[in-house]
Amino acid sequence: MGQSVAVMLFTANALLGWALVVQALRLGSRHGAGVFVAMGATLALLTTVMLVQAQVTNHDAVVALVRVQLALRTVMPALWLIALIRWAAPPFIHRAHMVIIAIPALAFATAALVTPVGGPMLEAVTRSPDSTWALDITLGPWVHYVSLPVGFLMLGTALAVIALTPLQGRGIGRGAMVGWFSATALVLVTSVVQAVGWSPLPGYSATGVVIGVMVVVLHVTLATTPAFARRERAFRAAFEAMHEPALVVAADGTILEANPSASELLGEGEALSGSNLTALAPQLEKARRAAGGSTVGHPLQGDMTGFEVSITGARMSVGTSPASVLVLHDRRRERAREAHLMERSNRDPLTDALNRRGFEDALGQALERRGGSAVGLIYIDLDGFKAINDTLGHAAGDAVLVEVAGRLQSVVRAGDSVARLGGDEFAMVLVDTTPAGLAAVAERATMVVARPIDTVSGPATVASSFGVAAAPGDGTTVDALVRAADERMYRRKDAKSDRPVRATMSGIALEPPSPS
Structure with missing residues (x-):
């Protein structure tokens, strides 16, 4: 050269x-x-x-x-x-x-x-x-x-x-x-x-x-x-932005990649790349090997109860080595979200009391679980509510309904329920009660509802008519109790009287009218 x-x-x-x-x-x-x-x-x-x-x-x-x-x-x-x-x-x-x-x-x-x-x-x-x-x-x-x-x-x-x-x-x-x-x-x-x-x-x-x-x-x-x-x-960018924990795992169980959610879940915030999956989460490694390269969903137990892992590994490779992608789904979060949605679907959006569906579920569950104890039902209908809507406006009417629901909630125990059935009708479900206790709650409810209510259009006052029923005396099904309480409420409403409530072993009865 x-x-x-x-x-x-x-x-x-x-x-x-x-x-x-x-x-x-x-x-x-x-x-x-x-x-x-x-x-x-x-x-x-x-x-x-x-x-x-x-x-x-x-x-x-x-x-x-x-x-x-x-x-x-x-x-x-x-x-x-x-x-x-x-x-x-x-x-x-x-x-x-x-x-x-x-x-x-x-x-x-x-x-x-x-x-x-x-x-x-x-x-x-x-x-x-x-x-x-x-x-x-x-x-x-x-x-x-x-x-x-x-x-x-x-x-x-x-x-x-x-x-x-x-x-x-x-x-x-x-x-x-x-x-x-x-x-x-x-x-x-x-x-x-x-x-x-x-x-x-x-x-x-x-x-x-x-x-x-x-x-x-x-x-x-x-x-x-x-x-x-x-x-x-x-x-x-997409991998790390995932809210659910995700891992890329080599055939020998070595973690190749882990997004921040996975690091937080499995490594307490530490980097997981290069670690062995068996040492960190044996259940995940066992599920990955059981998948055999197919795409599956696998529920987890033990320390990871409530999680489900989706494994994708069919003919997948990263670089030149076979690998699997593991995505952990926090079913606890999903169940909590579903429970929240179910709870909201059972609630009246205006008053946050139970709606009719929630009321029927609450009463049905109370009857199923009552054992040898009594379950009480109070039906309440507001008297004069239409006049409030007509004279003070719908905003005032809504304020009255919200206040009534809150006052009714204040007279029941933690295990009891208050529901708005629609319009100006309310119901109260009392568990493990007695005829005397049921009558006392009905009286307190009548008194708290009758107190004046402040609205944006001025003070408003409503009265109420109620009907009560109790299991087992009035029946042991939702329909039987609702029918009995509804009938007594309308009978009392029609009577337009202030007769006192008397407790009986079968439920609640009205005192006969005083002789004139």
Whole structure:
């Protein structure tokens, strides 16, 4: 290879390497920017040194540049491995181990820079007899027997990290990573075989050609990474915005991704990625394995009673590894919401008392659960309510209904119920009562309703007529009690009297009219 061709090759490699660094810096750290920068920078520096060396004639300067080349080749595997560990965060290598990785690389790089020619790192540097610029470099025993084996060991460790660490969602495919680090090994191998006197590309700088190919491969991979990153960002935004806990789990049970809801539920706010599902939630892992790749819903018990997990795993893969998506549905929340909706459907929207449907449910349940105790029913109809609507307006009428419901609620116990059946009709259900207790509540209800009520249009006063019934004396069904109470209410309303209430064993009766 002529000097001009070599200069062109090294210049192209250096420019491509520095351009790679600039492009990589635009990526987020999640997508391997550190790995790209480390690889691009070391390759660019190496080819820049080779470019300068190809044009320098001073022997001392050439030797100094050879030392720098040797130092760069020595630290390159360690630097790339450290960048990979920082990015992939493999569970079997701690970041503290990076110090152990860096020490031998720095030691050999320092030795390459300071030991004299003829020493353990560099035995000789001479011009090739058939070239004005190419060099014959003889490496020392430390390089052959220690430095290069350590470099290959680091590259092997890097390949192990790639093979054994979940890289899904990292923005770079596992195949691309293997290719890059294999190319790195090729750079080292080429350097070794050239150093022992054999060139795989006679007449050319094999190292320069291999570096050029590697930089081009890095550029091609980097060009596809932003599109992948955009798709991943869209997925991540949707994934993390989910209100329900969601996990992406590898085939071996390793959690690849977890949204904030899942971290809060399973990890008390800690990051779950890289953890094992069996250790965190054995029920989930058992359900995932039982699904066998199909899409199923699975109820959970024990600590997660009330949750149901949906598992989607049919032919799904993340990166190149099969994976399952687990979405936890908090059925407790759904049941609470359903109960709330059911409660609201049983309530009168104006007064918040039970409506007719809620009243019938409450009375039916009271009758089912009464055992040997009595259940009382009071029917109340407001007298003169139509006149309030006609004279004071509907707003005043609504205020009267709301106040009456509140006053009726104030005279019953916590287990009893008040309902607005429609219009100006109300009902009260009393559980575990007695005839005397039922009569007392009816009297108190009559008195509290009769008190004046303030409205926006002025004070209003209503009277009431009531009818009472009790189980078992008046029947043991909802229809029987309603019929008895309704009949007595209208009989009392028609009588237009203030006769006192008298308790009887069968329920409530009206005293006969006093003789005139």
